[in-house]
Amino acid sequence: DAACAGRLSIPVEAAREARRYRYVFVGGFYNEGYPGYFTQNAKELRAKGVSKKAIHFIYPSSHETVDGNAETVRAEFEEIASQGPEKLVVIAHSRGSCDVLAFALQNPDFVVDHVHSLFLIQGPFGGTAIADYVVGEGPPLDERMPLGHRLIAHVLTKAEGYLLNHGKHGGLPSLTRSASEEFWQNLLEESSA
Numbered sequence: 001d002a003a004c005a006g007r008l009s010i011p012v013e014a015a016r017e018a019r020r021y022r023y024v025f026v027g028g029f030y031n032e033g034y035p036g037y038f039t040q041n042a043k044e045l046r047a048k049g050v051s052k053k054a055i056h057f058i059y060p061s062s063h064e065t066v067d068g069n070a071e072t073v074r075a076e077f078e079e080i081a082s083q084g085p086e087k088l089v090v091i092a093h094s095r096g097s098c099d100v101l102a103f104a105l106q107n108p109d110f111v112v113d114h115v116h117s118l119f120l121i122q123g124p125f126g127g128t129a130i131a132d133y134v135v136g137e138g139p140p141l142d143e144r145m146p147l148g149h150r151l152i153a154h155v156l157t158k159a160e161g162y163l164l165n166h167g168k169h170g171g172l173p174s175l176t177r178s179a180s181e182e183f184w185q186n187l188l189e190e191s192s193a
Helices: 012-018 039-047 067-083 095-106 108-114 129-134 147-165 177-190
Strands: 022-026 055-058 090-095 113-123
Touching: 022 067, 022 095, 022 177, 039 055, 039 177, 055 067, 067 090, 067 095, 067 108, 095 108, 095 113, 095 177, 113 129, 129 147, 129 177
Parallel strands: 022 055, 022 090, 090 113
Antiparallel strands: none
């Protein structure tokens, strides 16, 4: 609330401490459609004295599943870590949170050696009702939803179906509740150590 009202004050010690890390922002589903994703966050860090060279971005493909992005995400984290000895502060949003958690579970030694903290924001770890609906696994819309909203949902679902059929947004089916449950259950079993 204080930040929204422009009254948030960060102690000098915290700002000084913040300059000791590299920051990695990881975009969510459909990040390709938002060229300004995390721009304000990076601007705020630079205003607190964090070097532009210490701010990095990873944009996993929305056309791939979390598993399909694993090698690219790993390579990008390794490249960022190789740029200096600073520990990484990772801030991931939405589906990017899933990409980061999967990376962390599959690469625990990297996390221990290179990561100070992970912030996973609004991660759809249990899948999403929207993905269920779009791929046909969710319940049909009923009259409890206003007609205008149902029409918009229908049009958006048709558009997304068209994109899926043409090789776009291939990561969406992996965000259904059933696919998500299966993915995390398998990954947690594989990474139980």
